[in-house]
Amino acid sequence: MARIPRRHPPGHAMQAVGAFVKPRILLVGKTRSLVQWLEDARDGFEDAGTVSRLFALNGNTPVAAMRARIAKLRGQSALTAYLARQLDAALGTFPPQLVLFMSAYWxxxxxxxxxxxHGIPLAGWVGDRFDASAGIMASRLDRVYYTDSGFLAEARQFGFPDNGCYLPHAANARLFRPGNAERTNRIVFVAVPTQHRLELLRQVETPIAVYGRRWGALGPSHHEIHDGWLARKRLPRLYQGSLAVLNMCNELNVFEGLNQRSFEPAACGTPVLHDALADLDRCFEPGKEVLVFHNSEELQDLCMRVRRDPALAQRIGAxxxxxxxxxxxCAHRARTILRDFGLTS
Structure with missing residues (x-):
């Protein structure tokens, strides 16, 4: 796919730093989500040398959030009209060289x-399953980035424009990095319960520390259950102090794609016990950089191996x-998008 030519809106401005200029990026999406993908993307673009701003669909400020909720009470068309006016004003105040919609098909x-x-290049990043109706949005975007190779195949099957490519999740290096916490022998799993995850955990004998809401659904268990919301700011230290982190896909919203938990523990130097997904080989070398299982028996074996051999866990984590x-x-992902749109220095 050819690189997207750069189009500057009338009256645009770029911030000069020494002999270079910083591209201006506007990211559109919902703030304060469970995984904070929008905020991570902003940090990544800033780390990649841009001036980045957020346009929050749920409001950048408490007052804006209240106004969005009031508009929504009047119906979807009223909310859309309100957000359109706000976005138009934001583009006038902060004229960017690129607008990126996070979770674009929502x-x-x-x-x-x-x-x-406004004549501004427009991209979208998609991290959840979608249906054929998403083609309306896809046709309006210059390029669509998919975190799951299965999403890319699905878009082609639906007959969407040929403007998609694979771009996986990543780790926010500002938050997730090696620490000095003393490691325990705990294997931790932070997620929401799904049928796939519940069934697999019920078959694993090695106790695993499970964090997240609604894990009471697991029933009587020898696992260490922390049934409640875990603030994201607590995740880095939890990962830094654990022997390993378990990751299982959410079968309800992915095909073969990795999630943030595929990368964030690794960014802390902690090995990930990962279920086998086609996209895993695209990002890590199994057996060297990640430990992979296909079923409960293999997961049980991995749990026992890292417990018996902490040096193995240390090597995989490193x-x-x-x-x-x-x-x-996240900065690597931002640079990929910037290159595609000709916005690198």
Whole structure:
């Protein structure tokens, strides 16, 4: 796919730093989500040398959030009209060289139309399953990035425009990094319960520390259950102090893609016990940078191996850390998008 030519909106401005200029990026999405993907993307673009701003669909401020909720009470069309006016004003105040919609297929296509009226290049990043109706939004975007190779195949099957490519999740290097916490022998799993996850855990004998809401659904268990919301700011230290981190896909919203938990523990130097997904080989070397299982028996074996051999866990964690630092930070993803749109210096 050819590189997207750079289009500057009328009256645009770029911030000069020495002999260089910083591209201006506007990211559109919902703030304060459970995984804070929008905020991570902003940090990545800033780390990649841009001036980045957020347009929060749920409000950048408490007052804006209240107004969005009031508009939503009047119906979806009223909310869309309100957000369109706000976005139009934001583009006038902060004219960017690129607008990126996070979780793009959840956004209203009318908002993409506002961006296009300003003549600004427009991209979307998709991290959840979608249906054929998402083609309306896809047709308005210059490029769509998919965190799951299965999403890319699905888009082609639906007949979406040929503007998609694979771009996986990553780790926010500002938050997730090696620490000095003393490691325990605990294997931890931070997630929401799904049928797949519940069934697998019920078959694993090695106790695992499970964090998240609604894990009471597991029933009587020898696992260490922390049934409640875990603040994201607590995750880095939890990962830094654990022997290993378990990761299982959410079968409800992915095909073969990795999630943030595939990268964030690795960014802390902690090995990940990961279920086998086709996209895993695209990002890590199994057996060297990640430990992979296909079923409960293999997961049980991995749990016993890392418990018996902490040096193995340390080697896997160190190799995974090296891979993340060289290829899988949010800044790496931002640079990929900037290159595609000709916005690198």
């Amino acid at each position: 956004a209203q296509p009318a908002l993409a139309d506002v961006v296009r009226m 190799a995974a850390l090296s891979r993340v630092q060289s290829q899988h930070t």
